[in-house]
Amino acid sequence: MSSQTLNQFLTDNLAALREQGLYNDIDTVESPNGPIIKINGKEQINLSSNNYLGLATDERLKKAALDAVSEWGVGAGAVRTINGTLDLHIKLEEKLAEFKGTEAAISYQSGFNCNMAAISAVMDKNDAILSDELNHASIIDGCRLSKAKIIRVNHSDMDDLRQKAKEARESGQYNKIMVITDGVFSMDGDIAKLPEIIEIAEEFDLISYVDDAHGSGVLGKGAGTVKHFGLQDKVDFQIGTLSKAIGVVGGYVAGKKDLIDWLKVRSRPFLFSTAVTPADAAAATKAIELLMESTELHDRLWENGNYLKKGLKALGFNIGDSETPITPCIIGDEKTTQDFSKRLYEEGVYAKSIVFPTVPKGTGRVRNMPTAAHTKDMLDEAIAIYEKVGKEMGVI
C-alpha cells in the first residue's frame, strides 16, 4: 500500500492541473514519425516533429541500424568507462568532431543529459553562469545541478549581457564565468547573436557554451549555428542532439581535446549510465556522413520552410520573425490558440499549440515544424486547412 501523504499529494495536484487545463494528454502516434502521421486511426499532416531532415525514417539510416544490430547486438552492455565503449561510439565521435570542425567530441544518451553532464562537470559553486532567459529546460537544470550562481539574461539582449558580464567579472566573486545560449530558440525560430556574444565573452573572459539542438542540420549548410557565423575556433562548448535533424537519439559535446578528455572522466552520465545502443550509434554516424556529403536535405528543408512561411503570411497570419524553417503562427489569446490547434487537428493538420507559461502571456502560437520530407502537395493542403480554420475562427 502506498503512503497516504503521497496519495493526497498526487490527487490534489493532478486535480489542480486538470482544472487549470494544464494536464497534457499525450497522443499516441500509430505510424512512423514522418511527414504524415496516424493518430486515433486518422492520418494527419505532421507539422510538429523535430525530424527536420526526415532522417528518422530514412532507408539508409534504417539499414545502418539493422546492420549494426546484426553485427553488434541490441545493447552496448556497460557504461562507457567500463567496457561499453564500442568501436561504433568512437566512429560516431570522430565523425561528430569532423562535422563540427573541432579537435574532439563526446557523445551522451540524450541532449538533455548532455547538458546535465557537461555544465556540472566544469562549473561549481564558486562560479557564475550567464544564461539567456529562454534557454531550454535541460540547460536550466544543468546550471542548477552545477550549483553555480545563475544570472538570467534578457532574451538576446546584448546590452543586458554585457552589463551582467561586467558586474560578475568586476565583483571578483567568481572563479569561472560561463555564457550559455541556445543556438536557435525553438519557440520563435530566432538565432542567437553569437558574434556579439563571443565578443563579450572575449572581453570578460567568459567560457562560451552553445546548445545547437535546433541549429545543427539546419544552419551553416548543416554544420550548425557556430559554423553559420564562422566561429568554430571561438566557442568552447558546441552542444548538439542526435534526436532532431540527425533523426536518432543521443547528445554530444564538440570542442578541444582537453575539454573532451575532462568530460570523459568527470561527466556523470558518461560514467554512470549505459552507452547508447549499437543501432543508435551506427544510424547517427550514417546521418552525419550524409549531411557532410550533400546539402540536398538541408536545401529542401529551407525550401519547404520558406514555402510554408510565404503561404501563411500571404493569408494574413502573423508568423513572427523566425530566421529558420520553424514557423510559429501567433494567435495571441491562450484559449483561441488551443481551439485553433484543435480545429487544425480535426481538419487533418497536426500542429501543437504553445501557450503561457512556455511563451509569454498573450503570445500563444501554433508552432509549425516543416521538414525536408514534406512534399509541396502536403504543404499546400496544410495551408488550405489553415485558411479554412483561420477564416472560420476570425483569426485572418
Ligand code: PMP
Ligand atoms: N537542448 C535543446 C535546446 C532542446 O530543444 C532539446 C530538445 N527539446 C534538448 C536540448 C534535449 O535534447 P534531447 O531530446 O536529445 O534530449
